Amino acid sequence: MRFTVIRDDLPAQAEGESHWFVAEDGQSHPVAVVRRMPGVAEAFTPNLRWEPVPLGRELEAVGREHRTVRDVSPGAGLVLAYHLARRVRQSKQLHEWGGDVWYFGIYDTCEETFDIAGTRLLVATDAGDKWFGKRYAGHGRWEPTRRLDDIWRGLRHEDVLALSPAEAEAIMKRLG
Structure with missing residues (x-):
C-alpha cells in the first residue's frame, strides 16, 4: 500500500473528542471518510454505510495505492461522505438500477x-x-x-x- 499522508500520525484525541479524515483518489474525490471516536472508528465507503474499522488501523481500512489521506473537520467529513454517497448513487442510477x-x-x-x-x-x-x-x-x-x-x-x-x-x-x- 502506498499513501500520501498529509499528517504522519493521527493526533491524540482529547477525552470525548472525535477525529475525522478523508481518503481521496488523487483527484480530490473522496473514496472513504473515517471518524474516530474514543473506543471506536467507522469508515463511510462506497458501500454507502458507516462500518466499524479496527482502531489504530484506520488508514489500512481505507488505503490503496495513489490515495491521499488528510485530516478534516467533522462538518467537512459529513459533507465529503455525502458527496461520496451522491457520486456512487448517481453511478448506480445510471448503470445498475434500471x-x-x-x-x-x-x-x-x-x-x-x-x-x-x-x-x-x-x-x-x-x-x-x-x-x-x-x-x-x-x-x-x-x-x-x-x-x-x-x-x-x-x-x-x-x-x-x-x-x-x-x-x-x-x-x-x-x-x-
Whole structure:
C-alpha cells in the first residue's frame, strides 16, 4: 500500500473528542471518510454505510495505492461522505438500477442523507431526466413539483440523493 499522508500520525484525541479524515483518489474525490471516536472508528465507503474499522488501523481500512489521506473537520467529513454517497448513487442510477423512473430523496440537512429509511420527500422523474419531477403525495398519488428544478438551478439549498427503486418502494410504503 502506498499513501500520501498529509499528517504522519493521527493526533491524540482529547477525552470525548472525535477525529475525522478523508481518503481521496488523487483527484480530490473522496473514496472513504473515517471518524474516530474514543473506543471506536467507522469508515463511510462506497458501500454507502458507516462500518466499524479496527482502531489504530484506520488508514489500512481505507488505503490503496495513489490515495491521499488528510485530516478534516467533522462538518467537512459529513459533507465529503455525502458527496461520496451522491457520486456512487448517481453511478448506480445510471448503470445498475434500471427502470423507466428515477427516484430522488430530498433532505434538509446533510446528516439526514445517511438515513435513507427516514426520507421525507420522494421525487420521481422519467429515467434520464433529472427535471420536471413528481412528488410522492401518499396513498399512491403523485403531484407535479419543481423542487428538483429549483435545487439544480440553485434556487433551493437542499441535499439530493438518487434512490434505488427498492428504496423508493420502501419509502412509499412507509409514507402511506
